[in-house]
Amino acid sequence: MTRILVRTGPLIVVAALMGAMPALAQAPDAEAAADRAAQTRLADVDTLVALTSEGAILYAQDEVKLNGYQYCSQAVALAEAGEFRQSIRAASKALHLANAGNDENLKALANRDLAIAYSYGGQLDKSIEFAREALRHTPKDPQIVYAPAHKMIGDARFRRGDHAGAVLSYEEALTLSSPRYAPLVQASLTNALIETGDLARARELLGKIPNQREPGLQAQLDRTHARLLLAEKGLRKRWRPTANSPNGPTGLTAATSIYGPGTVWHVPSKRWVARPRPRRPSTVL
Known part of the structure; x- marks a missing residue:
């Protein structure tokens, strides 16, 4: 066999590297595919x-x-x-x-x-x-299984932005809840109602929840109160007097205000104080 020696210059080297690029590009793709397969196996x-x-x-x-x-x-x-x-x-x-x-x-x-x-x-x-x-x-006691299960579905829907679907799941959970578990579901339902814009029902529901002894749950209710107040305040700012609604937006109740003169919308009469961050409220009661 006769060997032919060819002198390699810089251009030939560059051309050779460029020709090898498709093969080099395949390596990361293969690696990514292997990673995806591994993640699928972990999910399984x-x-x-x-x-x-x-x-x-x-x-x-x-x-x-x-x-x-x-x-x-x-x-x-x-x-x-x-x-x-x-x-x-x-x-x-x-x-x-x-x-x-x-x-x-x-x-x-x-x-x-x-x-x-x-x-x-x-x-x-x-x-x-x-x-x-x-x-x-x-289960022997449907309340301690079915209510949390429906609530978990509601939580997933809420976190995905399906607030109307979350309302339906929370309502189902509430009908099955024990008296101890109901306030946790009611707080979640109130948050979902706020997101759907049903502030009147959110205010009514939140007003029925008594103060809780468990610090984590009470802190959650306090945050829900705050969210509702902010939503109501935003509605108040957007409202303009009309013949059908001269006194304020639907769903807000006249009471002492914390927003300054001329604003007479309902707020809970309680002091807001700083508390250390509590542990997560119990999901199963």
């Missing part, structure tokens, strides 16, 4: 079947084994503390025990807790998936 881990299998493995590894209901309590506490992955693991162990014992009540509770953990963690699709799964089961 969180399916109902996979979580049950994971729960079985985690349960077998526990030196001190709890019963399913204790794992559910642990899952709620961890979610409220911000330990979302640990909360999911505890709930998956409860789900494993529920399936192993064919415990319909425990299945409902475990799926409820998974919906809560995923909601707190910002994974809204997963939260809705497990909330709906919880609704498919028959």
